[in-house]
Amino acid sequence: MNVIKSVQLYIDKMIEEAGVGMKILLMDRETTSIVSMAFSQTEMLQKEVYLFERIDSGRSNERLKYLKCIVFIRPTRENILRLSNELKSPKYGSYFIYFSNVIPRTDIKTLAECDESESVREVKEVYADFLSINANLFSLNIPTCLHALNWYQDALDRSVSGIIGVLLSLKIRPAIRFKNGSNVAQQLAKKIFDTMNKESSLFSFRPPENGDAPPLLLILDRRDDPVTPLLTQWTYQAMVHQLLTIKNNRVDLSSVVGVPSELKEVVLSAEQDEFYEKNLNSNFGEIATTIRDLIESFQLKAKEQKKIETIQDMKNFVETYPQFKKMSGTVNKHLVVISELSMQISKKALLELSELEQDMVCRADHSAQLQKVKKLVAEERINIDDALRLILLYSMRYERHANCGTVGLLNALKARNGRTHLVPKMLEYISQYARTELFSTVKITDAVKLTRQLIKGMKGVENVYTQHVCVLKEILEEIFKGRSIDQHYPFINDVPAYRRPPKEIVAFIIGGATYEEAMAVHQLNQMGYRVILGGTTIHNSESFLDEVIAATNGAPFKHSRSLQAFHSASNA
Known part of the structure; x- marks a missing residue:
């Protein structure tokens, strides 16, 4: 896998x-x-x-x-x-x-x-x-796949062929689950199922032994979790994509002040860069320590290179120079990238913003959170796009709150020439499932769910910047624990009941995956599970908002009281 x-x-x-x-x-x-x-x-x-x-x-x-x-x-x-x-x-x-x-x-x-x-x-x-990004992450490089909340036909066809390619390359014939209530997920599941049957000779792999469950293809809809792509990221790969953007393993640094000409574009590939491979899932604090150790190691080797006194020293120099040169390039590249990340974190006050983002998505405290959002949105030091992300998270969380303050926040954003039209677009994009489940208040009668929510809350206390758990991780954990997900993720065809959960899962997110979700998959794989994640694309917050705009263009407007108020405020 x-x-x-x-x-x-x-x-x-x-x-x-x-x-x-x-x-x-x-x-x-x-x-x-x-x-x-x-x-x-x-x-x-x-x-x-x-x-x-x-x-x-x-x-x-x-x-x-x-x-x-x-x-x-x-x-x-x-x-x-x-x-x-x-x-x-x-x-x-x-x-x-x-x-x-x-x-x-x-x-x-x-x-x-x-x-x-x-x-x-x-x-x-x-x-x-398909584009292989990490060992357990692939993309189909489709920037926007929906229009009027339905598939672009080309995007649907490309998604079918890409996923079929993944399944054949991994030599698996999976059972297929799709998100119930999502027309686009059901369409994709059916087309893949039909293609597998049509090309049955290609999928004639040996079935699982001892009555084990077959591998699983799990098809999800980004509209069920629009929160994850909007959050500030704190692992190396995710941070680089959020703040600098990774495109086909390449990062454009030409706008960075003082960057050497040979580093105006750098390659970040786990296959070609050992440091990156080891640290792409490390958090920012760990990265700072690791790059310091790398620099110290490089300085030590540099001193050794200068010491040439004998023929043997010359021979050693010639033999080790290529590795020294490679290490020099690695140090310079990552030092430039990490320095730029550090500068942007400080300049944009991302630590302060991230703490509020995490607080809003993990805990209901309307009055206090509204005041904090108002304060930050009004401050010129806060980047206008980061202010927009705060408002989007607030508006989704408290859309139905009696004292919802989204209209006032839109006016504050408009005063700074922010993109106010994106808030009603997001509220059209978010699915009905996400509205009822993503920020739902736990009912005391649901004892199992209540216990899980309490445990999840306690785990989040360790780090205020990483409390959020993406929907994908929760679903995968349910599957591996053998719990039923039939209500929300039915099979596309009749599949017999199995005593044990599947050993292998390919999860695919229509509307794009994120590096936070890739990190969740990486953590599960470290525990011994076997999961591959794919998406129509890999999003940062900016590309995700482009996806939202494209997906809702031509969508029938939902005439709710709150949405009409938001449209009025944004168009006033």
């Missing part, structure tokens, strides 16, 4: 089957990202792949018959047409064609008819149709 290794195995297999000799890798926009997330360019060069081209962009007409061409593309209609034209007039000596997912036989026939020079040596399906 490692999505990075799955992709790497497929790419290694493609290169190996092409044999020895110089090779070119011909890709499309999406497969370029898939490959770059799994291997660095240096690693590809070591595998005798010397050129990289895009089939969907301008290319040279120069014929290079001495090169073997490895084609790795998605099986889209546009790509089949482009590849057909390529094969009619081949530039390279031989072609090894690999599609990132299932391809119809009719398209194979079309390509065969175009290969008049018989330059094609191999045509295969490989199921690397």
Whole structure:
């Protein structure tokens, strides 16, 4: 259950089957990202792949018959047409064609008819149709997937093919649960179920032994937990994404004052950076200590490098210099990133903001919290987008409170030229389930739920900045404890009852996952469970708000008293 290794195995297999000799890798926009997330360019060069081209962009007409061409593309209609034209007039000596997912036989026939020079040596399906971010995290790179709270058809089709690719790469045929009451989750579950049945020969994996439950595909809806993407993050990977934005393992630092030219864009990859791999889930306090230790270790090695007095010293220097140079790059890169994070935390008063955010989502204290939100929203030192996040969290928490102060907060935000229209948009986006369950008051009659809430509250006391527990983690814990979730997450088809919970779960969030949820999955995996998390994209708060705007455009307006008041305030 490692999505990075799955992709790497497929790419290694493609290169190996092409044999020895110089090779070119011909890709499309999406497969370029898939490959770059799994291997660095240096690693590809070591595998005798010397050129990289895009089939969907301008290319040279120069014929290079001495090169073997490895084609790795998605099986889209546009790509089949482009590849057909390529094969009619081949530039390279031989072609090894690999599609990132299932391809119809009719398209194979079309390509065969175009290969008049018989330059094609191999045509295969490989199921690397997703971006592997961490070992247990993947994305489909769909920034916005809904319109009028329903699927964009292209996004639905891409989600089906991406998830099918994940399942086939992990060699599992799962039972499928989906969020009850979510039309988009049910649609996705049904299309995946139908595809698995249609391609039954591909899914003929050995069933679980001893009556164990089959693996589970769990389909969730972001609208059931719009809180998690809005919270300030405190683990390294999540903080970098929230404050600097990670895109395809790359971080743009060009706006950072005084950054060296070679660090204007840095790569943060768990596969290519040992320090990052070890610390991506560390909290900010731990990171500060770890980077200090790394710098001290580097300084010690730097002193050793300077001591060259004998032939043996020279030999040792030559042997260790590459590792020294690599360590130097690692230190400089992470020092710049962590320094920028520290500066932004201080400048934006994120410690103070985060404490209030966590307090609002974990504890009901309307009067005191409203006063704190009012105070911070009015202060110029508070970033306007952070002030908006506070108002969004408050408005969702206290939407139905008798003394709800959202209208007054909107007026304060409007005075600072904030994006007031996003508050009613968020209240249209949040699902009915989230309205009733996310901030629900526990009934005394529900003794089991009450006990769980009390325990959860006590655990949160340890760290005021990480009290919040995402919905995903709660659901996964319920499943692994063998508790029934049938009411909220039914199966798409009839599945017999099993004595034990599933050993493997692939969880997919329509509307995007977050690094906080990836951290929750990481913690469960450390306890011995086997979970993979995926999403249509990986959100920080800004990208999530873009998702909310896109999803609610064209959505029927809910004519509730409170929403009308919010619209009036924001449009006044």
